[in-house]
Amino acid sequence: xxxxxxxxxxxxxxxxxxxxxxxxxxxxxxxxxxxxxxxxxxxxxxxxxxxxxxxxxxxxxxxxxxxxxxxxxxxxxxxxxxxxxxxxxxxxxxxxxxxxxxxxxxxxxxxxxxxxxxxxxxxxxxxxxxxxxxxxxxxxxxxxxxxxxxxxxxxxxxxxxxxxxxxxxxxxxxxxxxxxxxxxxxxxxxxxxxxxxxxxxxxxxxxxxxxxxxxxxxxxxxxxxxxxxxxxxxxxxxxxxxxxxxxxxxxxxxxxxxxxxxxxxxxxxxxxxxxxxxxxxxxxxxxxxxxxxxxxxxxxxxxxxxxxxxxxxxxxxxxxxxxxxxxxxxxxxxxxxxxxxxxxxxxxxxxxxxxxxxxxxxxxxxxxxxxxxxxxxxxxxxxxxxxxxxxxxxxxxxxxxxxxxxxxxxxxxxxxxxxxxxx
Amino acid sequence: xxxxxxxxxxxxxxxxxxxxxxxxxxxxxxxxxxxxxxxxxxxxxxxxxxxxxxxxxxxxxxxxxxxxxxxxxxxxxxxxxxxxxxxxxxxxxxxxxxxxxxxxxxxxxxxxxxxxxxxxxxxxxxxxxxxxxxxxxxxxxxxxxxxxxxxxxxxxxxxxxxxxxxxxxxxxxxxxxxxxxxxxxxxxxxxxxxxxxxxxxxxxxxxxxxxxxxxxxxxxxxxxxxxxxxxxxxxxxxxxxxxxxxxxxxxxxxxxxxxxxxxxxxxxxxxxxxxxxxxxxxxxxxxxxxxxxxxxxxxxxxxxxxxxxxxxxxxxxxxxxxxxxxxxxxxxxxxxxxxxxxxxxxxxxxxxxxxxxxxxxxxxxxxxxxxxxxxxxxxxxxxxxxxxxxxxxxxxxxxxxxxxxxxxxxxxxxxxxxxxxxx
Numbered sequence: 059x060x061x062x063x064x065x066x067x068x069x070x071x072x073x074x075x076x077x078x079x080x081x082x083x084x085x086x087x088x089x090x091x092x093x094x095x096x097x098x099x100x101x102x103x104x105x106x107x108x109x110x111x112x113x114x115x116x117x118x119x120x121x122x123x124x125x126x127x128x129x130x131x132x133x134x135x136x137x138x139x140x141x142x143x144x145x146x147x148x149x150x151x152x153x154x155x156x157x158x159x160x161x162x163x164x165x166x167x168x169x170x171x172x173x174x175x176x177x178x179x180x181x182x183x184x185x186x187x188x189x190x191x192x193x194x195x196x197x198x199x200x201x202x203x204x205x206x207x208x209x210x211x212x213x214x215x216x217x218x219x220x221x222x223x224x225x226x227x228x229x230x231x232x233x234x235x236x237x238x239x240x241x242x243x244x245x246x247x248x249x250x251x252x253x254x255x256x257x258x259x260x261x262x263x264x265x266x267x268x269x270x271x272x273x274x275x276x277x278x279x280x281x282x283x284x285x286x287x288x289x290x291x292x293x294x295x296x297x298x299x300x301x302x303x304x305x306x307x308x309x310x311x312x313x314x315x316x317x318x319x320x321x322x323x324x325x326x327x328x329x330x331x332x333x334x335x336x337x338x339x340x341x342x343x344x345x346x347x348x349x350x351x352x353x354x355x356x357x358x359x360x361x362x363x364x365x366x367x368x369x370x371x372x373x374x375x376x377x378x379x380x381x382x383x384x385x386x387x388x389x390x391x392x393x394x395x396x397x398x399x400x401x402x403x404x405x406x407x408x409x410x411x412x413x414x415x416x417x418x419x420x421x422x423x424x425x426x427x428x429x430x431x432x433x434x435x436x437x438x439x440x441x442x443x444x445x446x447x448x449x450x451x452x453x454x455x456x457x458x459x460x461x462x463x464x465x466x467x468x469x470x471x472x473x474x475x476x477x478x479x480x481x
Numbered sequence: 482x483x484x485x486x487x488x489x490x491x492x493x494x495x496x497x498x499x500x501x502x503x504x505x506x507x508x509x510x511x512x513x514x515x516x517x518x519x520x521x522x523x524x525x526x527x528x529x530x531x532x533x534x535x536x537x538x539x540x541x542x543x544x545x546x547x548x549x550x551x552x553x554x555x556x557x558x559x560x561x562x563x564x565x566x567x568x569x570x571x572x573x574x575x576x577x578x579x580x581x582x583x584x585x586x587x588x589x590x591x592x593x594x595x596x597x598x599x600x601x602x603x604x605x606x607x608x609x610x611x612x613x614x615x616x617x618x619x620x621x622x623x624x625x626x627x628x629x630x631x632x633x634x635x636x637x638x639x640x641x642x643x644x645x646x647x648x649x650x651x652x653x654x655x656x657x658x659x660x661x662x663x664x665x666x667x668x669x670x671x672x673x674x675x676x677x678x679x680x681x682x683x684x685x686x687x688x689x690x691x692x693x694x695x696x697x698x699x700x701x702x703x704x705x706x707x708x709x710x711x712x713x714x715x716x717x718x719x720x721x722x723x724x725x726x727x728x729x730x731x732x733x734x735x736x737x738x739x740x741x742x743x744x745x746x747x748x749x750x751x752x753x754x755x756x757x758x759x760x761x762x763x764x765x766x767x768x769x770x771x772x773x774x775x776x777x778x779x780x781x782x783x784x785x786x787x788x789x790x791x792x793x794x795x796x797x798x799x800x801x802x803x804x805x806x807x808x809x810x811x812x813x814x815x816x817x818x819x820x821x822x823x824x825x826x827x828x829x830x831x832x833x834x835x836x837x838x839x840x841x842x843x844x845x846x847x848x849x850x851x852x853x854x855x856x857x858x859x860x861x862x863x864x865x866x867x868x869x870x871x872x873x874x875x876x877x878x879x880x881x882x883x884x885x886x887x888x889x890x891x892x893x894x895x896x897x898x899x900x901x902x903x904x
Contacts, residue, residue, distance in 0.1 A: 095529065
């Protein structure tokens with residue numbers, strides 16, 4: 059099945075907004091084993107829209123159109139869809155009532171121009187949008203089935219999952235169940251993980267398990283797309299591959315599926331009624347910003363401090379003595395973590411102290427990262443050097459600090475070498 | 482002049498990466514008064530690339546192609562460009578030598594597969610890439626001039642600015658100079674600023690000044706594109722409009738052109754040899770993360786603290802007394818700012834203390850933001866309520882805290898009402 063995407067709107071075409079809806083739609087289709095072959099971006103312009111719909115209708119089997127379903131005069135998708143399909147626009151009473159109820163629930167009167175959103179091409183099938191006034195719809199143009207979706211991301215996401223993807227899977231003849239399993243890791247590069255996982259797809263010989271990656275430094279997402287007759291069959295096929303991925307990537311897997319590194323850390327602390335005190339330097343609040351604002355974190359993240367000079371770090375941790383001279387060491391980070399823990403009366407202390415190279419930012423500028431984790435039981439430390447410019451070092455140090463804390467909380471070694479460190 | 486963009490590559494088509502190169506190219510063209518009419522996205526596939534090149538060549542006057550210039554087998558842009566133009570690929574000796582020198586400077590031998598990057602269509606004009614091995618080039622396909630650009634963002638950015646845009650402006654017959662003037666503001670919504678600036682374009686009656694916006698909450702960018710005979714003429718035209726924009730937006734303009742809010746704050750502090758101590762709560766390190774990591778900030782940002790409970794906030798600021806009971810107030814923020822300043826021996830103290838509404842995240846969840854700024858001379862405070870969900874409140878509070886500090890440092894009122902606050 060040949061699938062195309064058409065993104066509409068002047069804001070997207072002129073680059074006022076980055077088109078993340080395109081990548082969202084494409085990824086969601088990939089995740090269920092469907093492949094997009096062509097993407098088109100046009101503005102709010104009748105001639106361009108008509109040409110784009112006709113060209114895609116002549117080439118594709120299915121087309122997803124995004125945007126242009128709003129109430130204003132520059133929202134043209136219904137009008138041009140009707141013209142391209144050679145049918146009239148007619149009022150959809152069902153959607154009109156839905157919109158009136160939508161406004162009523164919010165104690166508002168529906169503005170007259172919203173009525174336009176219920177005008178659909180005569181041959182259109184309504185595609186539900188339970189959280190907005192933009193009505194999705196499907197109809198045939200040329201040889202393709204077109205699916206019209208809203209530009210508002212949360213409405214698009216829900217419509218893709220609940221309405222569009224099931225219809226596409228039905229049309230593609232895949233009567234199979236599909237499941238996406240995701241592993242999040244830190245510390246191994248994409249090509250390294252690819253090599254480590256060589257052959258795991260073949261554990262299910264019928265080709266129903268497909269391996270993929272999505273890198274967003276510093277984390278990497280490893281994806282298994284599994285097809286089966288039904289949910290039970292999918293689980294049977296997934297089980298050996300999943301076990302093998304966990305075995306090969308081991309402690310580097312920091313979370314699975316919708317879990318996150320910060321969620322795993324907060325849950326591990328909450329489980330033992332633990333609390334955290336944090337001291338950071340060049341990461342500049344970046345570690346605190348990953349943990350402290352989540353619901354529930356107000357009971358766990360008791361205090362964080364950011365300081366750049368060694369005397370200020372020592373003072374912020376409540377250390378009365380003057381700091382030692384000489385190169386920054388992991389032992390110093392351990393000492394600071396222990397002091398921060400005591401000062402905030404927390405169960406756990408984390409210190410991430412960084413010595414950044416001197417000089418202007420450049421690709422081979424690095425930083426030495428010293429991490430200390432302290433509890434009543436004592437102190438563990440970790441030292442690593444990361445090279446790649448100021449931002450690269452800062453982002454890497456945030457992730458390394460958080461990941462060391464995760465490892466410590468889960469009883470895993472904190473000093474496993476990562477691909478991003480030098481020496 | 483009809484301009485199109487073609488983005489190539491499986492990573493973009495499958496959504497593995499969000500296509501920010503498209504919006505970058507489109508914005509840069511808009512900034513010089515050129516408009517993109519159509520965008521196409523295709524994968525690393527010979528048939529798709531050929532079809533995309535031919536279609537754009539039949540429709541457009543100029544086409545910018547992004548990606549596919551690398552050394553690997555899936556980089557197909559040169560090959561398909563040659564086929565679409567009906568010419569051979571020939572080795573460009575000049576580029577080959579440039580690449581060999583590129584590797585030599587890095588004390589490396591050029592791998593044999595890089596030679597492919599010097600194979601250009603026979604009719605191609607070389608378009609310089611001074612910072613990479615991907616050779617840009619231009620040639621005619623159909624009735625359009627095609628410009629082939631690298632996918633690596635920093636290489637693309639430089640090639641657009643130095644090579645592609647000058648060539649496009651020359652082709653478009655605009656022998657004029659073009660200048661982009663930008664104002665960054667916080668606190669006024671896009672439609673409000675649009676209304677405030679009504680008529681400013683007409684101050685230059687020949688239509689050579691164009692107003693535009695780019696919103697990235699919480700900040701708004703207001704852009705003036707000015708055309709003139711030469712740089713001097715541009716400045717003559719810009720002067721009255723620029724003065725009027727500054728007059729109408731007044732204290733809400735926080736920076737211009739490449740300046741940033743954080744840069745303005747750090748410069749204002751550096752100018753008076755000032756230092757900053759910071760206490761924040763629900764913003765969770767987000768204020769520190771905007772300031773503390775910049776080069777030079779290590780001398781200015783002396784200490785920051787993040788805490789969520791009132792007793793921890795008081796302790797982190799070095800206040801010995803138990804905190805007061807009752808609703809969080811701006812006066813409390815002033816007290817905490819003064820204490821934080823004293824404790825870190827800083828010239829300036831900033832406290833941003835937030836009471837977030839109870840309950841699950843929702844669109845009408847709000848937060849009361851209490852800001853205190855302390856110096857030797859005393860304390861000023863600001864209180865505002867922002868509604869729109871946890872992230873909206875957090876991001877708004879970071880910006881409001883920073884903007885109040887900017888206003889204080891520049892001698893401007895800190896309590897001007899902003900559009901995003903309630904009541």
